[in-house]
Amino acid sequence: MxxxxxxxxxxxxxxxxxxxxxxxxxxxxxxxxxxxxxxxxxxxxxxxxxxxxxxxxxxxxxxxxxxxxxxxxxxxxxxxxxxxxxxxxxxxxxxxxxxxxxxxxxxxxxxxxxxxxxxxxxxxxxxxxxxxxxxxxxxxxxxxxxxxxxxxNSKPKELVDKTQETLHLFGQKKHNLLIELSNFEQEEQLSESEKEKDFRIPIGTSVECKLFVSKSDRNLYLVLEASHEVCIRGVIAFAEGLFEGESYIWIPKLIEGNGDRVQIPIITEKDMANEIHIRTFLGPQESNKLSVFETALSIPRFARFCVLQTEDAFSTPKSYVEVSIKIRNQRILDWVMDTFLIDIDYPIDPEEDLMEIRFLGLASKRDQELCIKHFQSDGKTIIYHKCMETAGNIIQSLCDYFVIDTLEAHAEFPDKFAEVEEICNELDSMYDVRDRLTTDLTEKQTLLMEVVVRAEDAIVIDDL
Structure with missing residues (x-):
């Protein structure tokens, strides 16, 4: 601290x-x-x-x-x-x-x-x-x-001449530029047939990165897709706190089909925004030369939840946090778009008085429901979720987004309250046991004192 x-x-x-x-x-x-x-x-x-x-x-x-x-x-x-x-x-x-x-x-x-x-x-x-x-x-x-x-931090008596260091730096830059120029010259000298033998990827090839939620296994995936059906030979992803060792390396054991599409599972353990830096290696299967594409993708803070459609089955949790934020539904929807995984064309009318958005947990939050309700008329906002920590993070995110310093909240978490009550009952029984032990100890001490007094009396009588 x-x-x-x-x-x-x-x-x-x-x-x-x-x-x-x-x-x-x-x-x-x-x-x-x-x-x-x-x-x-x-x-x-x-x-x-x-x-x-x-x-x-x-x-x-x-x-x-x-x-x-x-x-x-x-x-x-x-x-x-x-x-x-x-x-x-x-x-x-x-x-x-x-x-x-x-x-x-x-x-x-x-x-x-x-x-x-x-x-x-x-x-x-x-x-x-x-x-x-x-x-x-x-x-x-x-x-x-x-x-x-x-x-x-002793200062040197004489100024150090940095001329040699500067010359070395510019000499290194010159060397790198000459190598780059040589590569361009070699490229111009190659014929079309030589380029075909070199297994080059088509001009204009790109890599599309997106997040995809699988409805079958309720997992979040990072999807990489190369244009022109170019094979993806490997992927290196860097993200702090997301992968073990903060990096993930994917190399296919067996390339199926064109190999132009890759799915990497993403499991987030905390409610925090993150950014994945991705290096994708492209090249035909026969080539020993690979092209490297660098991209970045942002993961929203609450990526552990996916939005549910209105027709999907949903059971509203009994636990909730209620606050009052007098803000239009459209602004609440903007916050949801910014911090959750939700499609831009999500069917919702922000002009209605009640706006309700339902979510289902993924991976580490599997099958945990989340519901956000906001009443535009009086500003009442209710977050239904059984995890107290996540509900608190959502309230904190709301305050950060709308720059709110003070916010009164009413929380109901029956399971947590029952757990606290059970602990209190256990403490009461422990206090009862402690009181009984204290009483027994006092009685034993009194009995011991009586025995000591009687022993002393017996010694005195024997002496007489």
Whole structure:
């Protein structure tokens, strides 16, 4: 945890990172905001100008400005400490592998300098201090062997000539451009027959990416389809917190038909928006040269639900949350379109007083119903769902979308209330047992005191 002026009002807020991958910001005794990450939060560090740094158990380190993430990077190592050093516009990352790097906060976390002298040693702590009493900030790291290493930001006596470094950089760019030019020249010299022998894909080939919900198994799929019936030889998808290891590799064991269509299952465990970066490898089956197409696809926050048509069977859950939001149905529908999987041509009339949209859970939420009702006349909005956490996330999403700071809610969760009542009853029985044990113990203590007194009396009588 750490303290940070999160909202810029001059007062410190408490930021807590939890094992359930959430950052919670508290102002006094109220939760001000909640930010969802992809793994357990292990390090938090305050910076000035409403900024704070964080690190996760999976090796991710990043920076927030209020509730907006500025940047994040990931490493195979795990962060031991984040330090505001050498100034508040720089962040020093101390990794458990012994690596130390200084990054610029304003330049998307770009590395300014790094130190590898401790590589191979396990670093267990890092902190800033003023060791020499000269008002010069230093930082210290401690290794598992008990060794302590100190670092300071000493300025070089002479300016380093960067001419050679600049020449090397431009020389590398020149080399890359010459290779590219050579490829174009070789392309122009090839005849049509040579191009056909080279198994090239047709000009204008594209890859279409979309999300598809299978009604048979109620699963969400990422569908890739190549034009001109070009075979898809492989797919690499990157998404934080979506795939194990944050990447998914698909290579067909056996290509069926043209092989121009691929379905990849998507299982989301949390209610969070995500973006999949996809690299698709295209080429004829006989070719050993592949063309790479890069695309990106956004997944809405509540992709664990698919919309149901009016004629589909549906059982309204008994649990619900009721709030009052005086907003037109059309704006509620815009929010649903933005955060749920729903077709643009979904048959609904936003001008009616009651707008009702029904959903069914997919994969991790399989067969869990969700219903959203909104009355345009009085603004009453009801979220029917049995999971309290998901219902709370939906209410929070509504508030974020319509910029609502305060919202009164009435919740009814019979199963949860019954569970709490059962726990209270168990506690009552435990309290009864504790009282009986206390009474028995008191009686035993009284009996013991009587036995001791009688024994002392017997000793005195024997002495007489």
């Amino acid at each position: 750490c303290f940070c002026d999160f909202d810029g009002d001059g007062e410190m807020e408490l930021i807590i990172g939890s094992p359930d991958s959430e950052l919670r910001i508290f102002k006094n005794d109220l939760m001000r905001a909640e930010l969802l990450e992809t793994d357990a939060v292990i390090v938090l560090q305050e910076f000035d100008r409403n900024r704070f740094g964080y690190a996760l158990a999976n090796g991710t380190v990043g920076m927030y400005h209020q509730d907006q993430r500025l940047w994040r990077i990931k490493s195979k190592s795990v962060i031991t400490a984040i330090l505001p050093y050498p100034n508040n516009d720089m962040i020093t990352c101390v990794w458990n592998s012994g690596k130390i790097d200084v990054r610029s906060i304003n330049e998307n976390g770009e590395v300014v300098c790094r130190d590898s002298t401790l590589t191979g040693q396990t670093v267990i702590a890092g902190f800033t201090s003023m060791m020499n009493n000269d008002d010069e900030l230093e930082f210290t790291v401690v290794t598992a062997e008990g060794k302590v290493h100190g670092y300071n």
